[in-house]
Amino acid sequence: MKKAIFYLLACVLLPVAASADEGMWLVSTFRDVIYPQMKKEGLKLKPGEIYNEESPALCNAIVAVDGGMGTGSVISDKGLVITNHHVAYGDIHSLSTPAKNYLEEGFWALEQKDELPLKGKTVTFLRQVRDVTDEAQAIRDSLEKANSLGIFGTRKVYGILERKYGGDTPFEVECASMWKGKKYLLFYYETYKDVRLVGAPPVKIGAFGGEQDNWGWPQHKGDFALYRVYGDAKGRPAAYSENNVPITPRKVLNVSTSGIHDGDYAMVIGFPGRTNRYMSSQAVREKEHVTNPVVIKARRDRLDIMLRHMEADPDVRLMYSDKYFNISNYADYAKWENICLRRYDVIGIRAAEEARLAAWIDADPARRAEYGDLLANLKKGYEARAEAVREKCYYQETWIRPSDVMMTANRLGTLVDRMQRDGIASVQDGDKNFAGVKSNTRRMMKDFDLATDKEVLTRMMESFTDNVPREMWGEQLPQLYDRFKGNVPALVDYAFENTCCTSYEKLCAWFAQPRTAEEIL
Template identity: 35%
Template sequence: MLKRILSLLLFVSLSLPFAAKADEGMWLPMLIKRLNHTDMQKQGLQLTAEEIYSVNNSSLKDAIVQFGGFCTGEFISSEGLLLTNHHCGYSSIQSHSTTEHDYLTDGFWAMAKEKELPNPELFVDILVRMDDVTGQVLEGISNTTSEQERAQKTAQRMQAIAREASNNGQYVSYVRDFFNGNEFYLFVYERFSDVRLVGAPPSSIGKFGGDTDNWMWPRHTGDFSLFRVYMSPDGKPADYSPNNVPYKPKHHLPVSISGKEQSDFAMVFGFPGRTKRFMTSHGLKLEVNQLNKSRIKLREKKLGLWKEEMDKDPATRIKYASKYASTANYYKYSIGQNEGIERMKTMEGKIADEAKFQTWVTADAQRKAQYGDVLNQIGNANNQIEKYNLGTVYLNEAVLGTEVLLLAYRMTPLYNVLKLSNAEAAKKAAEDLESTVESHFKNYYAPADKKVFAALMKYYSEDIPKEQQPDAFKSMVKKYNGNFEKLADYVFNNSFLVSEEKTEAFLQNPALKKLENDPAFQIVNSIIDNYRSNIAPSLAEANAKLAQANRLYVAALRQMNPDKVYYPDANSTMRLSYGTVQGYSPQDGVRYNYYTTLEGIMDKADSTNEEFIVPDKLQQLYRTKNYGRYANEKGELVVNFITNNDITGGNSGSPVINGRGELIGVAFDGNWEAMTGDLVYDPDYKRCINMDSRYLLFIIDKFAGATNLINEMTIVDNGNPDAGDAASAAIPNVTSDLLEAAIEEAKAELKEGESKVKVKKKEGKKSVKLEIRN
């Protein structure tokens, strides 16, 4: 069990708190002891490295889960209660919502465990261990090994290592490469698939500010939802069953209601998705000019057409709420990233770095022989990718971004089986599609999809080079004289895939000819076949050359800077970042405070704008200032705060943890000025936007009245830092009498199982802390 530090902190110095610089990096927890622990202690960490990550003993890592494969969550009770973001739980909340029980609008709170709602498609992965397997994967592979042989051997060994670690399917395990293929690590997880919805505030709290405030600071969003993980009675992972019992985590996070101050230590634990910080200027050009510009164009059109239909009917709004939010998120992100790259002159910076690299390489004959042509190879590979890259972007964003074509594409396994004339296999393939079809039509509105189809297929026809388009698609466009509304009429009038009834009937009696003659399937099948035969091979060849060159480039960078401690790019594996609570200045003459309050919500309130509606009860609580123990020392209710932690997508829902190992907030966003974060870290602007733990508890307790949930948490208050600082002016020295009195007070507060009071002096400061340990 992690140590508990008593709320007595006697400062006898008037010096300001230690002001730490932002720490760039998303670090592997298993390497914290060797790489980061000393620096973290200097910034305010009070835990040992083993209390952060341990395989054999309870540690912080046991409280952190990968939520659904796309977010992060954390245990906040011994009963498997799990905290994540509202937007991470959004699709689950939406799946239980109807016009009669609109949990998106009204919120949901289970006042007893039997009222919690199951989510069949949701799972959480809990890390068992991670291991460095670089030596096993690269054994016998050298610089003279051909790329083909290297790729084959590393892939086979990664699979073999993961398969052995799975212990015959008991664990989910995989090996990931790091530093562009220079290192390899094994990750072993337990997967729990009985995850039930416990609580969620109304969207007017959980999504307050909507798209307008997305990626922005100041924020005032209660972005959280609560789930509970269940296990079989014998303690093993199990599918949903009423006989399952709440999971007992090895560790859960105490929830702090203490205040936070500028420069206080903060760490974020989670599963960041993807960063590309070793990317060269050549790759950055593709990111800006092809991926982001195309994503902005295509998603802007789709969002506008969806919104038209959502505004017409509440049922359509509920159906498309989750899809709309997901699509809008990285639409806006792409805009911010392009603007940030231009503002920060990121391209120019990378070009300058590459010039320094080339100078270093050419200064030594051996280095020149090994790395001299690496940047040219990267440039040539990216030039080849650029010729075909739009085919990939538009396949994902336009073709499979159209719902009927996505469903048609999901018929491909059945189509392949039907071609074999194997009736039994076809029946099984059709059965496997039933849940997919049910889920698809639960949230489908054909008139909206028809408009999107016409718009996005028009873009595909106009923007993809004609020689990269399939003949069948071009013939269909020609047949309707380039009128995509008429093409949409034809497809939606004749495809059985726009009707749930007709699609289910087809699955009951699947026939090859019927599927081959379906116009939606014809379009997507022709585009996919053309992509695989005319685009993918060229991209695969170019990407293989790029991968080889990037691996050498990163290896050379680490050789060039031997004293620099590098961190690997994020790749959806568990990472820890650390920094401090920090405000920032986004532009000349403007300074942002590090926290916002409920008063800011009331300032933004607008009953005519769905993004800024404030629930009546929240307004009442504000008017009466009924904040209870969750107010800060000024009587304010803090809603959000910011830190300079290094995060990215996938960190949504990550816990923000103080130096004592307590939850002080939950991360939910980054800021607009640092949208370049996946490509380059900006120490001046990079901020992690978090919901304050006190607002979490306030909404659960005062707003929802879900005291059953409050009662199962471990809530801690380590005192008021301001009170200590204010008192310090009157205390020139810590006298022995005062210290002895404080120790006696601490002993009096000992709880069962706590047996030691320790006096800890901080080096270089006239202060003492009293710690209670088990």
């Protein structure tokens, strides 16, 4: 999800082309509060130089990579984009083979004809922002009145607005709410789908320092990679073609060669997707003491097993490099987040803010009547749900995500649910109902090692059964656990020997004939 282009654009920089009543709250907030503080800190740009729909501005040189999974900067008038090495890691891995291991050796296209196309890669430009708060809130009120809001109410509101405004524009239109529905904005995006890898350093430079350096500071890595964006002859988005040409962007960032100095002004602009910076002290405490410890331990266990197999076999190393990187990235994020939450006493800062909020509420009888129990109820609610949240986190980290074999089994479970719901008697290879399971398994098993997967699942199942109450295990696991007298390695051996999910070939062979829901289960 692309969402907004950082706080400056998503929340306060709506100005220039907006009508008199469109987004005035955002404009005035920026004009009266944010911009003076930015100038005080050393900003020399004017608002229209940061965001502008009528003339080139800084926002035109900032792009979303893969729908907001990463941020890039346009640095040449021939569509060259620089981003982080970790953003491009999966692309570099997908292009690598034992014969041409670009991940280990790096890649550089000396000419444009040498640049490597990337299937499914996208680069997106923000073209316009519109404030639709009043309209969105009216739609929400109407849905609530008709009792049709439901649990996906916010998505319904988005859909109505996206359909209304997306039909007569060449851009993709996406609605997003700010501050839990206080504001609703429409974002107009232009997405290019012919993106090619231009250059990337070897992983020992791009990810120098490994997990020790990731999310810590200062870093010492060459964390960059280069893409080029192509369009048709008129510069419009187009599917990959040898006839496409590099786009001419509206704005290009100048790369300074003068270095940085103490006191230089700095700000961040990009596509963060969402923020949790407004969490209550109770929510921060839950993150630090309930979920992050589970994430850190479970992912560290997975990483240790994977690394041992990767170091023992070069083929496994290449297969699992991208998986290892992705797992370590968030494991390290959770570790450093906890370090910083304690270092800067974030819970204490939030608690002090809440004390001031409580005093403000208590100073007015009307506020006291409406909000007097707010903070106490927050505390009570978070304390009541702590164990359930911890158990859910163990379920997600040790049962749902770690094993490719288990992922395939889960997809078959979803298929069985659909068969039973829709009255499908049987499925087999070649049926449209089986196509999703087949294609996902083929893609996943391309980078798969049976011994690694089995050891990971064994360790994760031990962690799950050791930490989650038995009554939360479901129906089948307790029976198998008792059958093998708590011997998890033996249980996993049995499961692997009696399933078609351990390889793409076995899966297809087993479904060569029709299978009923009962057989699949």
